[in-house]
Amino acid sequence: MNREEKKLAVEQLEKVFSQAGMVVITRPKGLSVAEVSDLRRRMRAAGVRYQVAKNKLAKRAIANTNMQALAEHLKGPTAISWADDMLAPAKVAVEFAEENEKFTVIAAATQENIISKENLQQLARLPSIEVVRAKILGLLQAPAQQLVRLLQEPGSALARVIKAGGGNPE
Numbered sequence: 001m002n003r004e005e006k007k008l009a010v011e012q013l014e015k016v017f018s019q020a021g022m023v024v025i026t027r028p029k030g031l032s033v034a035e036v037s038d039l040r041r042r043m044r045a046a047g048v049r050y051q052v053a054k055n056k057l058a059k060r061a062i063a064n065t066n067m068q069a070l071a072e073h074l075k076g077p078t079a080i081s082w083a084d085d086m087l088a089p090a091k092v093a094v095e096f097a098e099e100n101e102k103f104t105v106i107a108a109a110t111q112e113n114i115i116s117k118e119n120l121q122q123l124a125r126l127p128s129i130e131v132v133r134a135k136i137l138g139l140l141q142a143p144a145q146q147l148v149r150l151l152q153e154p155g156s157a158l159a160r161v162i163k164a165g166g167g168n169p170e
Contacts, residue, residue, distance in 0.1 A: 006057060013053065013061030013080075017070075020082035022110050024089040024120070025073045028052070030102040039096050039103070046092045048083040067109040078106070086110060087123060094124035 001009070017023060028036065043050040055074040062071050081089045090108060097105045108115040115123065127135075 001054075009054070009057050010061045013058055014065065016049075016080070016082050017062045017065040017067045020111075021084045021086045022089050022108060022115075023067060023070065023080055023082045024093045024108040025070055025106040026079050026081065026093055026097075027077055027104040027106055028079050028102070029077050029104070031100070035100060035102070039092075042092050042096060043081055043089075046083070046088045047085060048081050048089045048092055050079060050081045052077075052079045066111050067114070069114045070107060070109050073107045087126060087128065090115075090120050090124040091128075094121050 028039070031039070040050055053074070055076075055078060058074050058078070058080065059071045062068050062074075081093055083089050093103075093105050097103045105117055105120060107117060108120045
């Protein structure tokens with residue numbers, strides 16, 4: 001990698017560290033080609049970018065961003081994953097790490113906070129925004145459905161009484 005390529009790589013990584021919703025630092029040590037391909041496929045499907053990073057260049061790029069505390073985690077073979085979605089990189093990385101012991105999640109950060117490995121695992125277990133929206137919608141619809149049932153109940157109860165009595169008051 002010549003000087004111009006390094007400069008371009010640093011600029012691209014600086015853009016990632018300064019604009020991404022979340023960045024996750026991982027250690028993909030010892031993964032086979034098939035495992036890396038599977039990981040990349042999962043990342044792409046979730047809208048997450050994944051890149052093996054040269055630590056020296058990543059440290060230069062991260063120095064002028066809100067995520068500079070992540071620099072201490074850039075040791076050994078590292079890769080970064082990022083997305084605008086706050087949970088997607090965490091979900092994919094943690095899920096893959098649980099299935100593959102060679103893949104380790106090191107740390108993560110948002111533009112506001114550095115996230116420990118333990119907190120990242122908790123975040124990864126949160127339901128997606130679509131699931132939360134569906135639950136809220138279900139909760140909002142439930143009272144309306146119960147109200148309709150209650151309003152219909154007196155009429156149907158009266159009809160059952162009349163039918164049971166044969167409709168004849170004598």
